[in-house]
Amino acid sequence: MAEQPLLQACRVHKTYRFGAHGVEVLRGVDLAVHSGEWLAVLGSSGSGKSTLMHLLGGLDRPDAGKGEIRFRGEPLSLQPGSALDTYRNRDIGFVFQFYHLLPELSVLENTLLPALVFGARAKRRTALRRDAEALLGAFGLDHRLTHRPSQLSGGERQRVAIARALINRPAVLLADEPTGNLDATTGAGILDLLAERHKQGLTIVMVTHDREVAARATRQVHLTNGTSDSAAAQ
Numbered sequence: 001m002a003e004q005p006l007l008q009a010c011r012v013h014k015t016y017r018f019g020a021h022g023v024e025v026l027r028g029v030d031l032a033v034h035s036g037e038w039l040a041v042l043g044s045s046g047s048g049k050s051t052l053m054h055l056l057g058g059l060d061r062p063d064a065g066k067g068e069i070r071f072r073g074e075p076l077s078l079q080p081g082s083a084l085d086t087y088r089n090r091d092i093g094f095v096f097q098f099y100h101l102l103p104e105l106s107v108l109e110n111t112l113l114p115a116l117v118f119g120a121r122a123k124r125r126t127a128l129r130r131d132a133e134a135l136l137g138a139f140g141l142d143h144r145l146t147h148r149p150s151q152l153s154g155g156e157r158q159r160v161a162i163a164r165a166l167i168n169r170p171a172v173l174l175a176d177e178p179t180g181n182l183d184a185t186t187g188a189g190i191l192d193l194l195a196e197r198h199k200q201g202l203t204i205v206m207v208t209h210d211r212e213v214a215a216r217a218t219r220q221v222h223l224t225n226g227t228s229d230s231a232a233a234q
Helices: 047-056 082-089 107-117 122-138 154-166 184-197
Strands: 006-018 021-033 038-042 068-069 092-095 172-176 203-208 219-224
Touching: 006 047, 021 047, 038 047, 038 154, 038 184, 047 172, 047 203, 092 154, 107 122, 107 154, 122 154, 154 172, 154 184, 172 184, 184 203
Parallel strands: 038 203, 038 219, 092 172, 172 203
Antiparallel strands: 006 021, 006 068
8 A cells, every 4th residue: 555645735726816817827736745755846937836835835725626735644625724823833844945034033033933933831942942052053053043134144044944944843844946046055055954854854845946956856746837747646
């Protein structure tokens, strides 16, 4: 019996409305992500990569009655709002091309933010702070804990963003063009960091337009005009 996918898109359609006009971005995409794999989703600009990422992460929903996102076999559409909030905060970690760090918070505070969203008792906050410091130390940022994002390089900002995404120990890391805003050398360092976490068992879904970046993953699928290739449903 085949292993059940950890995360799955099943015949997903997504249309965006602009007044009376609709733009169909995804047209029946199938995608299966298994625990422990590093999957790269390749596609040109406008192919629907980021839209698919938002659907997988529960940030958006497929068109009504046209496809489903499943996590551990359960449809996200059947989850109440509170469970979906927990899914986005605890089960999934997000990394974006432009970091999305809060400029008024320090490196440590930005990293801790997802862990404190639902509140935490003082004892728990102390443990979380230790976890965040250890994570940032592993990423070579132990000397930057009190710095603001404006005081960091692009590569350092992305490392903070990855640490923030991992602070709740998510089941899946979703990375949307994680090296797209970085030079080749800095981007390679970010991929090395992801590779190390993948070796430790982290499941990664990464979207990119760059074939060299995608080559670091263990499997690749392609989006073309809103549809996925046949390998996507494995």
